[in-house]
Amino acid sequence: MSTFEHLSLSQRIAALEAAEHGDMIPAEQVRELVAAVKTMFGHQADKPNTTEKLYSELGELAKFINNAKKELQEVKGSTIAEEHLPNATNQLDAIVQMTEQATGRIMDECDRLTMFHTDLRERLIAMDPPLDPDALAGVDDAINQAAVSITHIFEACNFQDITGQRVQKVVRALQEIERQVLRMVVVFGLMENKDRLDAETAAELQEDAALLNGPQLNGQGLDQDEIDSILSKLL
Amino acid sequence: MSVDRNMRILVVDDAQTMRRIIVNLLRQLGFTNMTEADDGTTAWEKLNAEHIDMVISDWNMPKMTGIDLLKKVRESEKYKLTPFIMVTAEGKRENVIAAVQAGVSNYIVKPFNAATLKEKMTKVIGMF
Numbered sequence: 120m121s122t123f124e125h126l127s128l129s130q131r132i133a134a135l136e137a138a139e140h141g142d143m144i145p146a147e148q149v150r151e152l153v154a155a156v157k158t159m160f161g162h163q164a165d166k167p168n169t170t171e172k173l174y175s176e177l178g179e180l181a182k183f184i185n186n187a188k189k190e191l192q193e194v195k196g197s198t199i200a201e202e203h204l205p206n207a208t209n210q211l212d213a214i215v216q217m218t219e220q221a222t223g224r225i226m227d228e229c230d231r232l233t234m235f236h237t238d239l240r241e242r243l244i245a246m247d248p249p250l251d252p253d254a255l256a257g258v259d260d261a262i263n264q265a266a267v268s269i270t271h272i273f274e275a276c277n278f279q280d281i282t283g284q285r286v287q288k289v290v291r292a293l294q295e296i297e298r299q300v301l302r303m304v305v306v307f308g309l310m311e312n313k314d315r316l317d318a319e320t321a322a323e324l325q326e327d328a329a330l331l332n333g334p335q336l337n338g339q340g341l342d343q344d345e346i347d348s349i350l351s352k353l354l
Numbered sequence: 355m356s357v358d359r360n361m362r363i364l365v366v367d368d369a370q371t372m373r374r375i376i377v378n379l380l381r382q383l384g385f386t387n388m389t390e391a392d393d394g395t396t397a398w399e400k401l402n403a404e405h406i407d408m409v410i411s412d413w414n415m416p417k418m419t420g421i422d423l424l425k426k427v428r429e430s431e432k433y434k435l436t437p438f439i440m441v442t443a444e445g446k447r448e449n450v451i452a453a454v455q456a457g458v459s460n461y462i463v464k465p466f467n468a469a470t471l472k473e474k475m476t477k478v479i480g481m482f
Contacts (some may be wrong), residue, residue: 219371229378270378273382277372280369283369
């Protein structure tokens with residue numbers, strides 16, 4: 120066993136670096152070092168390229184999100200779909216709008232019922248000859264109970280506001296995930312495809328990646344066609 | 355001292371549905387004089403344009419949030435003691451603390467019912 124063998128790789132490299140010009144380095148030591156380096160790199164070469172694998176998975180994820188959005192856009196046949204939907208997030212917005220409208224109609228009808236009850240009460244009180252007091256009290260009690268039920272309906276309409284806020288949170292989360300995944304796809308794509316992309320395309324993609332950093336406002340950032348174009352260049 | 359059912363109550367919420375629910379519940383509780391605003395900025399304009407006896411405001415709103423409106427209200431000489439109830443879907447501890455520090459009179463978490471609204475209002479303006 121050589122004296123060199125018990126040293127770690129970094130210690131062996133340090134020992135060789137410390138050698139001065141003209142020093143004799145035993146061939147055995149050089150062979151051991153080369154073998155150690157080869158083993159190290161050989162071991163890594165057996166593993167799949169982590170960056171490539173990550174890029175590929177991100178690409179699949181971006182494609183999945185993109186396809187899911189397209190599928191949602193292609194859902195036809197319902198009034199909601201035809202009237203409200205350019206994209207998936209718009210569908211969620213449409214859900215909020217529709218529930219708001221439905222809730223509004225429910226509350227309109229509740230208001231009408233309250234008006235009917237008020238009108239009924241006034242007519243009964245004004246009847247000539249007057250209604251039997253016990254009968255009038257009974258009707259009045261029923262009207263009051265109906266008013267309590269109407270209040271309960273209004274209370275139940277709270278759901279619209281709560282669900283609306285939750286859907287908005289999901290929309291924002293989806294937009295953020297999509298943006299971040301696409302940004303990673305562009306960044307990894309530039310690394311993986313640097314030999315294939317010409318300088319102009321690479322510069323364009325770099326610009327797109329920068330745009331994907333911030334939250335997208337209406338009329339800003341990338342639209343669906345631009346996203347498709349990026350994916351087609353990189354994946 | 356009895357509560358004036360004709361007190362002017364400003365209901366602030368960016369969701370029309372929620373404003374309507376609150377106004378209706380107030381009506382069921384016997385209040386008759388309500389006005390509405392859809393964000394803090396509009397609410398602040400209303401507060402300056404007329405006399406308001408009580409504010410019921412949402413927290414999350416565009417332009418000016420409920421907490422910012424509360425701070426402005428408390429900074430003003432005219433409204434520094436005016437009852438201000440915060441209504442929000444987020445019952446986060448830090449939000450409640452922030453609202454209390456800003457001078458909120460009471461705090462309601464959505465969804466809520468007429469009984470809860472009555473209970474909180476009673477604590478702020480007295481029995482009615």
